[in-house]
Amino acid sequence: MIRILHSVSNMDRAGIETMLMNYYRYMDTSKVQFDFLCNKKKPGAYDEEIKSMGGRIYRTPGLNPAKYPVYLAYMLKLFREHPEYRIVEAHNGALGVYALCAAKMNKVPVRIFHAHGASITKDWKLPIKLVCKALLPANMNEHYSCGIEAARCYFGEKIVENQNYDLIPNAIKVSDFIFNSETRKKIRKENGMDGKHVIGHVGRFMAQKNHTFLLEVFAEVCKNDPNAHLVLLGDGELMESVKQKAANLNVDERVLFVGNVGNANEWYQAFDCFVLPSIWEGLPVVGVEAQAADLPCVFSENVTREIRLSNRAKFVGLEEPVEKWASVISDVLQSTKRIDRTELITEKHYNIEIEAAKLQERYLQLYGKWCQI
Structure with missing residues (x-):
């Protein structure tokens, strides 16, 4: 059984988190298990369900740029204590580079960035997000996206034209x-x-x-x-x-x-x-x-x-x-x-019973490609 570590905000009822739970419920957990790296202290509505399915929830010190060394120290300890994590998947927009960079530094072989947004919110964090976005290509080695426009936003036109990414539909039951x-x-x-x-x-x-x-x-x-x-x-x-x-x-x-x-x-x-x-x-x-x-x-x-x-x-x-x-x-x-x-x-490829089986097989293929010695 392989464990996928998903970097998220927290597992509350919101679009990304609901999408992840839709897939998680249809995984064969004897083969693929989901765990969650939450960057907010607030408990999420899905926490108890995750635990009941055998999933783990970790809470980081958060994605504050001023406290990045604290975050890295936390991740170093996490990966040292849990060497079983060979796949990390980030869902935090541009700030997902935090988890991916930490994974790369700790020699995690599969580092997936999952694009969910077709643009970047123009708020006070925009300069930080743009720097983080520029650092993504050096820290990820697999591209996932919910759609073409999200892929174009985060991966660029060349990746989209060459179809060098995996389209993961926001499938539902x-x-x-x-x-x-x-x-x-x-x-x-x-x-x-x-x-x-x-x-x-x-x-x-x-x-x-x-x-x-x-x-x-x-x-x-x-x-x-x-x-x-x-x-x-x-x-x-x-x-x-x-x-x-x-x-x-x-x-x-x-x-x-x-x-x-x-x-x-x-x-x-x-x-x-x-x-x-x-x-x-x-x-x-x-x-x-x-x-x-x-x-x-x-x-x-x-x-x-x-x-x-x-x-x-x-x-x-x-x-x-x-x-x-x-x-x-x-x-x-x-x-x-x-x-x-x-x-x-x-x-239209949004039936979770079909799409979850495809994603599970994709994870198994990635593990075989990057992780087998």
Whole structure:
């Protein structure tokens, strides 16, 4: 059995972490086991499940550049105590170079960088991230990506043109998301949504997800639709400011903040459409989930077109006025018929039961290529 050490933020319910858990649940753990190198002290929602499956969770001192020597010392001790780690896979964006550099220094033969984002967030950390991104090629030797645009962002045009990377789809357990009318009735009744036009969103409350703009769009929808209702799943550091924004727009009584829940698949059944106005994305797993539930979707044009799995997915530019967004959302809300999308999702390579077997075989091949003496 080989153990893969995944460098992550923490194992909470978010896009990357949910994708990893989707694959992990379908690994044959007698052959491939996942362990997690978490760079935040906060426990994650998936921690207990990971432990129950035999996975390990380590907590580093964090990715603070000023404390890099402390991080390296921690990693040196970790690899010395656990020489079984021959594959390290980083999911931290450009800052993933921390784990990969430490792995290289400790002679870990397989160092995978897994690209999830199609751009780099322009915040105060941008100069650090650009330096880290420049250091990635010298510290990784395998390229994984959720999509073409994410690969282009982190690996460059030449790698993409030569297809010198592995495309790892953000696959899901399709049966959990296929439209179920009984589940829809149950969730809507429990939450007072009977007769409402429910606009749904799933995402962490962070600048990337653009909740402030979403609320402005929703306020515009409300002007012409007295039955419009917005449901937000997720949590994060900006949740309180988003709640205040809803109050300022006088739509707070029509916005439901659900929080971070384990039954997001059931909430998709209750939605009438799904909206993701992100400032940037790689290939969002929530977009796959929403289309598996056969929801009409409205994405910002900053989301890669690779997410368009069905003709029910629409794209609107963030530079467009809120009136334009509201009009598109109002239009898609008219489409109420929903069907079983298992065949579509499987054909597009997002069925975890099939894709996990492929990834497991890939890990075994990598181990054979780099690690056998």
